[in-house]
Amino acid sequence: MSIALSHPHYYSTQVEWIDTFNAPIYIHEDEKEWVVRPSNKIIFWSGESFELTNGIALNRIGGHFKGGTVLH
Known part of the structure; x- marks a missing residue:
């Protein structure tokens, strides 16, 4: 399992997600x-x-963030 974040609005809780799901985050x-x-x-x-x-x-x-990402 891994987590892919689309843009910075979610970065404030990313460490909790890492700990909860024991999964890396791709940014x-x-x-x-x-x-x-x-x-x-x-x-x-x-x-x-x-x-x-x-x-x-x-x-x-x-988009409105230079590294904005989608999963495809």
Whole structure:
């Protein structure tokens, strides 16, 4: 299991999610400045797309946050 966050509105509770679900969180590297509660289970990815598993990828789409992400 892993958690993919779409944009910084959810970063305030991400550490609780990591602890509750014992799962890493994937965040686009363009959003590093917004992460105020770091964890060694936060994985920053780069580029336009990141494959989580066969057939499931994170895609950076930008928007009102530079690293805005959708799961596809």
